[in-house]
Amino acid sequence: xxxxxxxxxxxxxxxxxxxxxxxxxxxxxxxxxxxxxxxxxxxxxxxxxxxxxxxxxxxxxxxxxxxxxxxxxxxxxxxxxxxxxxxxxxxxxxxxxxxxxxxxxxxxxxxxxxxxxxxxxxxxxxxxxxxxxxxxxxxxxxxxxxxxxxxxxxxxxxxxxxxxxxxxxxxxxxxxxxxxxxxxxxxxxxxxxxxxxxxxxxxxxxxxxxxxxxxxxxxxxxxxxxxxxxxxxxxxxxxxxx
Numbered sequence: 001x002x003x004x005x006x007x008x009x010x011x012x013x014x015x016x017x018x019x020x021x022x023x024x025x026x027x028x029x030x031x032x033x034x035x036x037x038x039x040x041x042x043x044x045x046x047x048x049x050x051x052x053x054x055x056x057x058x059x060x061x062x063x064x065x066x067x068x069x070x071x072x073x074x075x076x077x078x079x080x081x082x083x084x085x086x087x088x089x090x091x092x093x094x095x096x097x098x099x100x101x102x103x104x105x106x107x108x109x110x111x112x113x114x115x116x117x118x119x120x121x122x123x124x125x126x127x128x129x130x131x132x133x134x135x136x137x138x139x140x141x142x143x144x145x146x147x148x149x150x151x152x153x154x155x156x157x158x159x160x161x162x163x164x165x166x167x168x169x170x171x172x173x174x175x176x177x178x179x180x181x182x183x184x185x186x187x188x189x190x191x192x193x194x195x196x197x198x199x200x201x202x203x204x205x206x207x208x209x210x211x212x213x214x215x216x217x218x219x220x221x222x223x224x225x226x227x228x229x230x231x232x233x234x235x236x237x238x239x240x241x242x
Contacts, residue, residue: 005130
């Protein structure tokens with residue numbers, strides 16, 4: 001029996017109109033459509049792809065055992081996710097071994113801060129894999145904000161807000177432009193790091209970029225320190241311009 005092929009399907013930042021033609025073709029032809037979601041919820045990736053999932057496809061939700069309930073730094077967090085990824089890997093392996101093509105949906109791009117990667121590295125030596133790139137969340141956010149991110153020889157750094165304050169501030173001091181992701185509960189720390197690095201007044205806060213409920217404001221105009229999962233901070237470069 002022929003093996004099935006795993007497709008890592010990038011769905012872009014949230015707006016279904018930013019899904020690529022290739023992603024749509026793969027979803028429409030897949031025997032199995034798999035997606036990550038919090039238990040009891042449909043999940044953002046599944047929501048984006050809804051209009052293209054055919055009735056004949058079998059859906060395979062992969063429900064996280066934990067999301068924000070415990071800190072990422074807690075050893076139990078990694079232990080629970082490691083077991084989850086291994087279990088999810090075996091579910092996909094069973095489908096692929098049976099000859100079924102599986103489209104595993106991924107928000108943004110599959111190889112950029114995505115859960116897809118954890119299954120990909122466990123399966124790529126056993127089954128054929130095709131990656132369908134997607135518009136990254138940060139690209140969707142800076143387009144929505146109209147921010148010109150890099151000029152000339154500007155260097156842009158992408159930083160997770162989970163880094164320690166001192167590390168964030170130091171990396172920000174040594175770059176021209178920046179994208180800070182994984183803001184969420186780290187918002188107050190991110191704000192302070194931007195102050196310490198001298199980038200605070202240029203920073204733009206984008207919440208749910210390209211999605212329903214999109215919010216774009218100067219960071220200095222945001223009064224509170226709350227932020228959802230789908231929030232990032234942009235600092236545009238100011239380099240050489242013709």
